[in-house]
Amino acid sequence: xxxxxxxxxxxxSEGIPAATIIIFRNCPDGGAPQVLMxxxxxxxxxxxxxxxxxxxxxxxxxxxxxxxxxDAGTITLTAEEAAHQIAAIRETLEETGLALGxxxxxxxxxxxxxxxxxxxxxxLAPVLDAxxxxxxxxxxxxxxxxxxxxxxxxxxxxxRFYLANLGTGAVDxxxxxSENTHLFWTxxxxxxxxxxxxxIKLIFPTRRNLERLALFASFDEARAQAEAIPVxxxxxxxxxxSGQPMLTIMEDAGYPITAELxxxxxxx
Numbered sequence: 001x002x003x004x005x006x007x008x009x010x011x012x013s014e015g016i017p018a019a020t021i022i023i024f025r026n027c028p029d030g031g032a033p034q035v036l037m038x039x040x041x042x043x044x045x046x047x048x049x050x051x052x053x054x055x056x057x058x059x060x061x062x063x064x065x066x067x068x069x070x071d072a073g074t075i076t077l078t079a080e081e082a083a084h085q086i087a088a089i090r091e092t093l094e095e096t097g098l099a100l101g102x103x104x105x106x107x108x109x110x111x112x113x114x115x116x117x118x119x120x121x122x123x124l125a126p127v128l129d130a131x132x133x134x135x136x137x138x139x140x141x142x143x144x145x146x147x148x149x150x151x152x153x154x155x156x157x158x159x160r161f162y163l164a165n166l167g168t169g170a171v172d173x174x175x176x177x178s179e180n181t182h183l184f185w186t187x188x189x190x191x192x193x194x195x196x197x198x199x200i201k202l203i204f205p206t207r208r209n210l211e212r213l214a215l216f217a218s219f220d221e222a223r224a225q226a227e228a229i230p231v232x233x234x235x236x237x238x239x240x241x242s243g244q245p246m247l248t249i250m251e252d253a254g255y256p257i258t259a260e261l262x263x264x265x266x267x268x
């Protein structure tokens with residue numbers, strides 16, 4: 001699905017391109033799988049104070065790296081899709097310290113050093129060169145694409161969501177000290193329950209994604225559904241046919257709940 005991107009600004013003519021990886025791990029006590037979430041700093045213009053999945057905007061360097069890989073025949077994805085996957089990998093390393101979607105000699109020490117270098121260089125390619133790592137895009141699975149262009153929010157992001165699995169999850173994570181204030185592992189249902197208790201706040205796309213993730217008893221189940229349902233761009237719509245304005249999404253994208261009262265929707 002092509003978009004007219006201004007690669008210099010890192011922004012499309014319709015929305016800011018962004019990407020995130022929903023990171024799974026096995027629950028330590030054998031319960032439902034857990035996903036990694038972060039509380040965004042209240043000072044952030046978008047989703048300040050909200051619980052979200054780690055991620056961020058696609059940078060010009062991500063597009064440049066993707067185009068170089070496509071031109072070299074290293075990957076078969078479109079440059080646009082590759083740029084989003086590269087951004088998701090870069091943002092994950094930057095925000096959490098986890099080196100996902102990469103292969104090479106990777107351990108906790110090298111991941112920490114790579115994260116420090118990434119914070120200095122602000123692009124992934126030189127980090128991979130320095131550590132003799134390469135992309136392993138087979139580790140991540142396209143899951144969803146959300147573009148809330150009809151909503152009255154300060155910044156409109158066109159965000160692609162991906163899935164990845166840590167397995168045992170025996171890896172330390174830490175915040176980046178700029179965009180996030182807290183990282184935590186939780187089951188999808190646990191996050192929804194925490195939101196209902198008022199312990200965390202969820203914007204509309206995050207709540208719908210958590211409801212979908214709560215359907216799965218394992219990462220394999222989540223990946224199987226993601227691979228079975230083609231990713232469609234979800235553009236929430238306001239429906240007033242019932243007398244009460246509802247914010248709705250399409251009903252054939254894998255989501256168990258497709259509408260919410262507009263007055264209860266939390267926005268970015």
